[in-house]
Amino acid sequence: MSITHxxxxxxxxxxxxxxxKDAWNADHTITDATLSIAKTSGLQTALDNKxxxxxxxxxxxxxxxxxxxxxxxxxxxxxLQSTIHCGTTGGTxxxxxxxxxxxxxxxxxxxxxxxxxxxxxxxxxxxxxxGLAALAIKYLNASGAEIAITATQGVSGWSSDFExxxxxxxxxxxxxPSSSSAESLVVNSGFTINQEGYVSAxxxxxxxYGHDQWKAGAGGGDYTFTQLNSDTQITIAAxxxxxxxxxxKQVQSTSYVLSWxxxxxxxxxxxxxxxxxxYAASPITITGQTAGATMSIEFGNGASTxxxxxxMLSEGxxxxxxxxxxxxxxxxxxKYYYRRYTQAxxxxxxxxxxxxxxxxxxxxxxxxxxxxxxxxxxxPVFNTGAGxxxxxxxxxxxxxxxxxxxxxxxxxxxxxxxxxxxxxxGRTGNLYNNTGSNGYWxxxxxx
Numbered sequence: 001m002s003i004t005h006x007x008x009x010x011x012x013x014x015x016x017x018x019x020x021k022d023a024w025n026a027d028h029t030i031t032d033a034t035l036s037i038a039k040t041s042g043l044q045t046a047l048d049n050k051x052x053x054x055x056x057x058x059x060x061x062x063x064x065x066x067x068x069x070x071x072x073x074x075x076x077x078x079x080l081q082s083t084i085h086c087g088t089t090g091g092t093x094x095x096x097x098x099x100x101x102x103x104x105x106x107x108x109x110x111x112x113x114x115x116x117x118x119x120x121x122x123x124x125x126x127x128x129x130x131g132l133a134a135l136a137i138k139y140l141n142a143s144g145a146e147i148a149i150t151a152t153q154g155v156s157g158w159s160s161d162f163e164x165x166x167x168x169x170x171x172x173x174x175x176x177p178s179s180s181s182a183e184s185l186v187v188n189s190g191f192t193i194n195q196e197g198y199v200s201a202x203x204x205x206x207x208x209y210g211h212d213q214w215k216a217g218a219g220g221g222d223y224t225f226t227q228l229n230s231d232t233q234i235t236i237a238a239x240x241x242x243x244x245x246x247x248x249k250q251v252q253s254t255s256y257v258l259s260w261x262x263x264x265x266x267x268x269x270x271x272x273x274x275x276x277x278x279y280a281a282s283p284i285t286i287t288g289q290t291a292g293a294t295m296s297i298e299f300g301n302g303a304s305t306x307x308x309x310x311x312m313l314s315e316g317x318x319x320x321x322x323x324x325x326x327x328x329x330x331x332x333x334x335k336y337y338y339r340r341y342t343q344a345x346x347x348x349x350x351x352x353x354x355x356x357x358x359x360x361x362x363x364x365x366x367x368x369x370x371x372x373x374x375x376x377x378x379x380p381v382f383n384t385g386a387g388x389x390x391x392x393x394x395x396x397x398x399x400x401x402x403x404x405x406x407x408x409x410x411x412x413x414x415x416x417x418x419x420x421x422x423x424x425x426g427r428t429g430n431l432y433n434n435t436g437s438n439g440y441w442x443x444x445x446x447x
Contacts, residue, residue, distance in 0.1 A: 086115045086129070093122035093154075095134060103130040112163045121154025123263075123281040127162065127171045136170045137162070149173055150259060151283045152319040181321040185250055185313040186297070187213040187333055190231030190324060195340040200224045201237075209446070210242070212334040217241030217298055231324060233309035236264055241300035245273045245447040246313070247371070248294045253315040256295075259283035259322075264299045264306030272296060273447065283319040294447070336371055339443040348432040350415060352390060357422035358400075360390060362431060365412035374443035376405045376413065387435030390419060397421050397429070410445075 091097040098115045113129060125148070126134035138146040139153050146165065153176045160175035191211045198210035204221040211234075215221065221242045225234040236242060258266060265279035270289040275298035289295055299308050312322035325333070350362035390397040397419045406414030417431065433439055 086113050088116045089118045089127070091128070093119045094125045096125060096127045096137070098127060098129045100130055104132060107132050107135060107164055107168055109164050109166050109168045112161055114159065114161045116159040117154055117156060120151040120156040121149050122151075124148045125154060135164065135168075137173055138165075138170045139173045139176045146170060146172065149176075150319065152259070152321060153177065181323040182314050183323050183325050184311060185246060185256070185315075186244055186311045187337070188330060189311040189313075189322065190309065191225065191234055192228075192230070192232060192327065193331055193334045194227065195334065195338060200226070204240075209338075212338060213244050213446070214242045215244075215446075217243050217300065231310055233262060233307055236300055236306045236308060238301070238303050238305050241298050242308070243275060243296060243298045244311075245294060245296045247447060248292055251289065251293060251295055252291055254287065254289050254291060255317055256286040256289065256313055256315055257283050257317060257319045258286060258297060258311075258313050259319040260299070260311045261309045262307035263304075264301050264308040266297060266299045268298070269296045285317060332368060336368065337444075337446045339366070339370070339374070341441045343433045343439045343441070345433050345436055345438060348391070348430045350431045351428055352415075352417065352431055353428045354423045354425050356425060358419050360417055360419065360423070360429065361406070362415045362417075363412060364415070366410075369410040370443060371410070371445040371447075373409050374445040376408065377442040377444055378403075379439040379441075387433070388417075389432055389434045390417065390423075390429040391432055396434075397423060413443075 086098045086100045089096040089098050096117065098113065100113050104111060104113065107129075121137070125137045127137050128134040137149050137154070139149050141147050153173060155177050158175075158177055160173050162171040162173055164170070165172050188211055191214070193212040194210070195212055196209055198204065201222060201224045204210050204216040204223070206216050206218050206220055208221070209215045210221060210223065217240070220237075220240050222237040222240050223234045223242065224237070225232055258268060259282045260266065261282075265281055266284060267275045267277050267279045268284065268286055269275040269277075270286065271293040273294050273296045275296050279300065279302070286295070297311075297313065299311075300306060310322050312320065314320040350364065352360035352362040354360045388399045390399065398421075400418045400420050404416040406416050408414075415431075423429075
């Protein structure tokens, strides 16, 4: 390679001699494909002192390793996302930390980084980048709502982009691992069925049931709620707990994952209807269960109140997304364990037939069988028979004494009632409530 020139060059040494652009263009030619310049100490100093835009005087002029927000970025860095990938998080499962280079200046909406989680997410985790204020880590569900990630989304080792939301109060996890969804093994896991008619904040004594399949723990189970047509979140009172026993026939595996939404903690029991041990946050991995044996779960928050909703119990070692059951299917599943028939004052219920002059019998049959032959429970206004009447085409006939339950089974039962006045054998009539108060029958086959 040769360079020819005719223009005079001024200066005291090679490092400082310069040629004007016009003179170079007019008088200089490069006759080889490459140009090699041996850097003298003076030339190296000159290059070192020409830092990248907004850089420092000691920074080598290069765009391969940008360290400031305004540094140039090479194409391969964009391909590899090395400009936003901050490596692996530190901290804990509920308070992650991450260091970005260049450092993030502020938690500003639309700011984006990328990182890998060093451990699975705990309850309501946060992320602090470069020592800035920690923001909640959330993801967008199918409806676009921002939901706190759990171990289902925050998988250990999972790498994702994180972007600050418009309100600048949360990091949105943009890359959420796909997961299978399933119906929960827990019955009435969204607190949608309330056949007992439990009233928010009412006293719930140990062993008594509130919403279907949820019974109070040893210290009681009072809770508050506002019933929705959809999944309902409840708030368990301080020092109160709720238990659900999972029937042995529903248990088909040896390991499960229990997860839920809310601040309540949980504990469990394998092969037992009595939960024990320490409480923990969602999710909980359950091992050592025997297939075909009863298991149980219990929720509370010690001396504080705790919220609870969308309880998910699934087979395996990975928390699955809870899929809500159809309401009618959920109701029928609840009725497999408990059925309640309310009779308001004036309501007509069973059709009876006289089998003796002062005795009539009614039979009821259930379309779907119950778990076992149930125990029959009657409200106080029905328990004495007082005020209940049999109405037929001839007369209104008052009952005498408590109705008698006959040949009860998983599919139905018979009711025998005594009457004050005689009637013709074979005649039919209707049993109705004339007490002035509401009453009910209940068939209880719960665990």
